[in-house]
Amino acid sequence: MLHNADLALYRAKGDGRGVARAFAEEMEASARARRTLEADLHAAWRERRFTLAYQPIFEATGGRLAGFEALARWPHPERGLVPPDVFIPITEETGLILPLGAWVLREACHAAAGWPPHLFVSVNLSPLQFRGAQTHQQVRAALEESGLAPQRLELEITESTLLKQGPTVRGTLEQLAAEGITVALDDFGTGYSSLAYLHTLNIGRIKVDRSFVDGVTRCPESLAIVRAIVGLARTLSLRCTAEGIETEAQRRILAEEGCTHLQGFFLGRPGTAEAALALARSTAA
Ligand code: C2E
Ligand code: MG
Ligand code: MG
Numbered sequence: 456m457l458h459n460a461d462l463a464l465y466r467a468k469g470d471g472r473g474v475a476r477a478f479a480e481e482m483e484a485s486a487r488a489r490r491t492l493e494a495d496l497h498a499a500w501r502e503r504r505f506t507l508a509y510q511p512i513f514e515a516t517g518g519r520l521a522g523f524e525a526l527a528r529w530p531h532p533e534r535g536l537v538p539p540d541v542f543i544p545i546t547e548e549t550g551l552i553l554p555l556g557a558w559v560l561r562e563a564c565h566a567a568a569g570w571p572p573h574l575f576v577s578v579n580l581s582p583l584q585f586r587g588a589q590t591h592q593q594v595r596a597a598l599e600e601s602g603l604a605p606q607r608l609e610l611e612i613t614e615s616t617l618l619k620q621g622p623t624v625r626g627t628l629e630q631l632a633a634e635g636i637t638v639a640l641d642d643f644g645t646g647y648s649s650l651a652y653l654h655t656l657n658i659g660r661i662k663v664d665r666s667f668v669d670g671v672t673r674c675p676e677s678l679a680i681v682r683a684i685v686g687l688a689r690t691l692s693l694r695c696t697a698e699g700i701e702t703e704a705q706r707r708i709l710a711e712e713g714c715t716h717l718q719g720f721f722l723g724r725p726g727t728a729e730a731a732l733a734l735a736r737s738t739a740a
Pocket of ligand 2: 524
């Protein structure tokens with residue numbers, strides 16, 4: 456009974472503050488599934504089964520290839536490709552995100568070092584990676600090992616990173632910016648957009664969340680939000696990437712509104728390191 460009560464409590468916490476949940480059989484099953492997934496994740500880490508996909512990012516004007524975003528992939532022997540939205544939160548809860556995140560950095564820098572020098576690589580960082588002081592060292596190590604110039608590395612953080620880890624993040628961001636690394640605010644507009652961050656921290660790029668891009672052709676409110684974000688970026692001299700471009704109409708509008716960069720399935724899906732290298736070479740400056 457205590458065990459079941461724990462499961463109900465766990466669900467209540469997961470569903471937010473101030474809610475009550477009664478135990479249901481389904482909770483036991485989902486807890487079991489979750490434990491299996493956790494064990495599989497640790498096995499995958501030991502056996503080095505993670506890979507990175509690279510999604511191209513293009514200049515909005517002229518359409519030239521500008522770089523790639525590195526995206527973690529977990530090919531599961533039975534489940535197929537498990538999406539990062541599913542496994543990253545588990546690695547965050549179990550602490551696996553720290554070694555995994557360090558690996559993603561090294562691997563992405565290594566790949567980018569083989570591309571023509573005008574292309575950047577962008578790596579997603581979890582808020583947890585900012586908890587200690589190790590982020591800066593990991594980034595330096597990845598750059599030194601690969602020989603990649605710091606100006607070719609971008610680090611994507613979310614607004615929640617800034618909220619959760621205030622003072623340590625500030626110090627780390629200053630160190631990174633001092634070395635020439637760009638910090639991008641991912642999924643901008645979906646969190647608690649505290650606009651002061653944009654100029655007090657060394658943010659170099661805003662990524663317009665794909666939920667706004669998605670609505671831009673049908674919903675005047677989405678267009679208004681995009682306009683406000685892009686205008687803000689322009690005024691503060693920040694680069695600005697629109698994420699999740701799926702149609703020509705979206706591409707045209709986001710370019711017209713003044714985004715500097717565009718990313719999305721319409722322009723290019725995430726692909727293997729080999730595919731990225733081939734694309735990078737074929738479009739060399
Ligand atoms: P994100 O950083 O916002 O990455 C963009 C996500 O949007 C990717 O999903 C990408 O495949 C997807 N996407 C790109 N273009 C389109 C489009 O036109 N339409 C639609 N519907 N989707 C598009 P993915 O690879 O599943 O990654 C999801 C999230 O997982 C990422 O969101 C990021 O927050 C997280 N993530 C991925 N890799 C890592 C990693 O190495 N470390 C950490 N901490 N998080 C990661
Ligand atoms: Mg991202
Ligand atoms: Mg994003």
